[in-house]
Amino acid sequence: MSGGRPNIVLVMADQLAASFALGHPVVRAPNLAALAAAGTAFQSAYCASPLCAPSRSAMLAGRPPSAIGVYDNAAELPAATPTVAHVLRAQGYDTALAGKMHFVGPDQLHGFEQRLTTDVYPAGFDWTPDWRLPSSERLSWYHNMNGVLDTGVREAAMQTAYDDEVCFRAVERIRELSLRPDRRPFFLVASFTNPHDPWEVRRRHWDAYRDDEIDPPAVAPIPRGEADPHSVRLRDMSGIDERPLSRAEVLHARHGYYAAITYMDELVGRVLEALAATGLAEETVVVFTADHGEMAGERGLWFKMSFLDGSARIPFVWRGPGIVCQSVETPVSHLDLAPTLAQIAGAEPTQSGFAGRSLLPALGGAEVPEAVVASEYLAEGVTAPAVMVRRGRHKLIRCPGDPDLLYDLDADPRELHDLAGDPARARVREELSAEAERRWDLAALREDVLESQSQRRLVAAALTAGAHTPWDHQPYFDASRQYVRGPAAENPRPGAPLVPGGLPVPEGPPAD
DSSP states (O other): OOSSOOEEEEEEESSOOHHHHSSOSSOOOHHHHHHHHTSEEETTEEOSSSSHHHHHHHHHHTSOHHHHTOOSTTOOOOTTSOOHHHHHHHTTOEEEEEEOOOOOSSOOOTTOSEESSOOSSOOSSTTOOOTTSOTTOOOTTSOOTHHHHTOEEOSSOHHHHHHHHHHHHHHHHHHHHHHOTTOOOEEEEEEOOTTOSSOEEOHHHHTTSOGGGOOOOSSOOOOGGGSOHHHHHHHHHHTTTTSOOOHHHHHHHHHHHHHHHHHHHHHHHHHHHHHHHTTOGGGEEEEEEESOOOOTTGGGOOSSOSOSHHHHEEOEEEESTTOOOEEEOSOEEGGGHHHHHHHHTTSOTTTTOOOSOOOHHHHTTOOOOOOOEEEEEOSTTOSSOEEEEEETTEEEEEOTTSOOEEEETTTOTTOOOOOTTOGGGHHHHHHHHHHHHHHOOHHHHHHHHHHHHHHHHHHHHHHTSSSOOOOSOOOOOOGGGSSOOOTTSOOOOTTOOEETTTEEOOSSOOOO
């Protein structure tokens, strides 16, 4: 990385599979394509967990979900856990977050100096799974097929309203930062909720695609008797087999997913355009990724929560000073983001216990050494920890009570042929099994998860009684110091700090 320390902008999507983000023959995402063409695109990048909160917390903390206790979408990232935002802030970076990060609990910052919006999801313990329930019993908040069937054109919808605000706040923050005379380096996260289901999009994004150009899933629904046990559990949890979709409904849902990607891509373009217009693009590293993927009807599956590549493999694109234009096939992990950003900012990448490795040499064109990439799933839809390890072309999936699954992704990219019982792959299976056993004590981890679930259910029930104090982030704007005020007020000066939208921001939040 040449020159001084660059600014860093991390742009995130929600539920965007790698295969739909880049190079898809139908999906229109020109801004993502241009970003990838100008930088490094990791083609085999995996999330640390195929679920929102665990994936995001693990990515920021640079440690697996099981190491930080963020097992599911209602688990709290401890405030004492260092994140990459803490590391960059300690290095003198301005740190701000616009959009979704799904932090649970009273700490809604985790190293960021400011959150420019509230979150789209609740910050409480309400969505705590219960592994003691029979698998046939569904909790009210589980995914269900309404998220697919509700696809359609909506001029006004919650997710587009949210993402419009996230984009506006992020763009205005970039403009404000360009006016600061000190040119303090900044770390800005713009995190969108699209293309998460339900796919409710505006007419112009829907009309970007003709009905007759939407491609069907490459793999048809797999009969229950032939599907792997984990996929069957996900089907049961979401009620997929209770409401089989017609071919027309599948294509309609995929049409909505594609349109939501195009909408999100448009917002990414606005953020990139703001960097260019303010003259900051040449001194800013841009990273684009997603928290996890979306099965989009492949094999008859929808949503995420699976270690199949449609769910667990994510886009991971880097552009900026010193970053070469290349496509990298070597598997990498979301856990590599924190140490890489730390090194870019001048910090020691291992100083905060990050479990990943810095990819900075690879961004400069060096070969990426082969390493094992791991992922975990510890939430609803299982009653024991599910884990995945990938090394090179092979991927092993393990969950106590299920048979192991082994895939050769080079020969079988659609993961249709389980090789766990193939004598010719016995050595590979043994090696990956040993790696899984080295990383996880699955029996002990199950007990930890059960204890966490029990404690959180008790606390969640207690907090419904009496006065309710929400943990959801409340952005603060002091109107007494916005725009132009009387002589008794401090009026904005050129280069003064601004809140998003060009408004002066107070020096700190109000007292609790």
